[in-house]
Amino acid sequence: MANVLVNAPKTAKRGAVVEIKALILHPMETGFRSGTxxxxxxxNIVERFTATWNDAEIFSMDMSPAISANPFVSFFAVAAESGxxxxxxxxxxxxxxxxxxxxxxx
Amino acid sequence: xxxxxxxxxxxxxxxxxxxxxQSGADRRRSGYQDMGEALQKMQDDDTANPGMLFVQLGSQxxxxxxxxxxxxxxxxxxxxxxxxxxxxxxxxIPKGADVPMDLEGRINLCxxxxxxxxxxxxxxxxxxxxxxxxAHQSRGMPVAPPVDPRLGAFRDxxxxxxxxxxxxxxxxxxxxxxxxxGKKLAGVTIPxxxxxxxxxxxxxxxxxxxLKRRLRNCLVGIRAEAYAYDAPEYVMLELFLMDRAxxxxxxxxxxxx
Numbered sequence: 001m002a003n004v005l006v007n008a009p010k011t012a013k014r015g016a017v018v019e020i021k022a023l024i025l026h027p028m029e030t031g032f033r034s035g036t037x038x039x040x041x042x043x044n045i046v047e048r049f050t051a052t053w054n055d056a057e058i059f060s061m062d063m064s065p066a067i068s069a070n071p072f073v074s075f076f077a078v079a080a081e082s083g084x085x086x087x088x089x090x091x092x093x094x095x096x097x098x099x100x101x102x103x104x105x106x
Numbered sequence: 107x108x109x110x111x112x113x114x115x116x117x118x119x120x121x122x123x124x125x126x127x128q129s130g131a132d133r134r135r136s137g138y139q140d141m142g143e144a145l146q147k148m149q150d151d152d153t154a155n156p157g158m159l160f161v162q163l164g165s166q167x168x169x170x171x172x173x174x175x176x177x178x179x180x181x182x183x184x185x186x187x188x189x190x191x192x193x194x195x196x197x198x199i200p201k202g203a204d205v206p207m208d209l210e211g212r213i214n215l216c217x218x219x220x221x222x223x224x225x226x227x228x229x230x231x232x233x234x235x236x237x238x239x240x241a242h243q244s245r246g247m248p249v250a251p252p253v254d255p256r257l258g259a260f261r262d263x264x265x266x267x268x269x270x271x272x273x274x275x276x277x278x279x280x281x282x283x284x285x286x287x288g289k290k291l292a293g294v295t296i297p298x299x300x301x302x303x304x305x306x307x308x309x310x311x312x313x314x315x316x317l318k319r320r321l322r323n324c325l326v327g328i329r330a331e332a333y334a335y336d337a338p339e340y341v342m343l344e345l346f347l348m349d350r351a352x353x354x355x356x357x358x359x360x361x362x363x
Contacts, residue, residue: 003159003162003163005152005153005158005159005162006153007151007153007154021153021154023153023154023156023158023159024159025159025160025162025163028312068309068312069312069313070156070159070312070313072154072156
């Protein structure tokens with residue numbers, strides 16, 4: 001089960017700038033650490049985060065091993081039309097999580 | 107004349123009681139108050155506080171059946187709101203037992219006795235998540251250790267450990283957390299060691315951790331040997347610390363640097 005916390009307004013005035021914040025449970029294992037057996041712990045990070053608003057991309061970023069566990073992302077968008085904001089995290093070991101929130105623009 | 111004297115008398119009484127109220131003001135500081143504004147905001151915002159991810163995990167585990175009894179916490183306890191007030195009361199002596207147990211010990215007792223399942227290992231994700239979920243129900247309540255005369259002896263032992271010098275650095279908890287609280291140790295402000303936010307999300311750990319883990323860090327810091335995870339010393343220390351924090355606001359899941 002995905003463990004994600006999203007903070008986005010449910011309503012916005014047309015043309016307003018809204019802030020969208022998202023937090024996800026993820027170890028962000030760098031691949032540079034060795035475990036108790038002396039072997040490297042395989043890299044396991046989120047590589048890419050993207051956000052779309054009614055399927056148009058509004059924000060994306062690449063993540064690196066230097067980013068802490070449970071990464072928190074905050075970004076801004078202009079409220080143009082009502083619809084769905086879809087957030088997607090993909091990464092190592094076939095990690096893929098999607099979360100969506102509805103927003104009403106008036 | 108008499109009326110004037112009464113007024114003057116009342117004024118003196120007022121000034122005296124005002125002064126008493128001021129000097130009696132609670133000066134205890136939670137570790138929260140020693141953090142920078144950015145971290146305080148992180149703790150306060152439920153969608154920025156990473157501890158809330160574990161509360162969310164805990165809410166999922168709460169209704170998941172486990173063990174030979176195939177029962178979930180929710181099957182017996184209903185909504186988690188029934189746990190309101192539990193975390194501010196622990197450690198306590200459960201019915202039928204004669205030694206105090208911390209909250210995670212109590213949860214594990216339900217695992218073994220009521221779910222007929224394995225104990226969850228210390229600092230395991232599921233145990234911390236359940237503990238965070240239960241503790242979160244008490245957020246905002248005053249710390250309220252139970253009135254149970256049987257706890258006295260254990261709490262006194264906790265106080266004794268707290269004041270005992272130990273480790274290669276030969277320091278006691280009290281030397282840092284009573285005598286030097288508010289001052290700096292390297293770049294860090296020494297807090298007063300109130301256990302009001304546990305389990306906490308510590309940025310240095312990049313994860314959630316229990317009060318035990320925190321105490322182990324302090325023990326290792328003074329180069330003392332940390333007690334084993336199931337040692338009674340942690341519960342004794344927690345009894346003492348909770349009593350010392352009596353009435354302070356419970357804030358789990360806290361965020362700490």
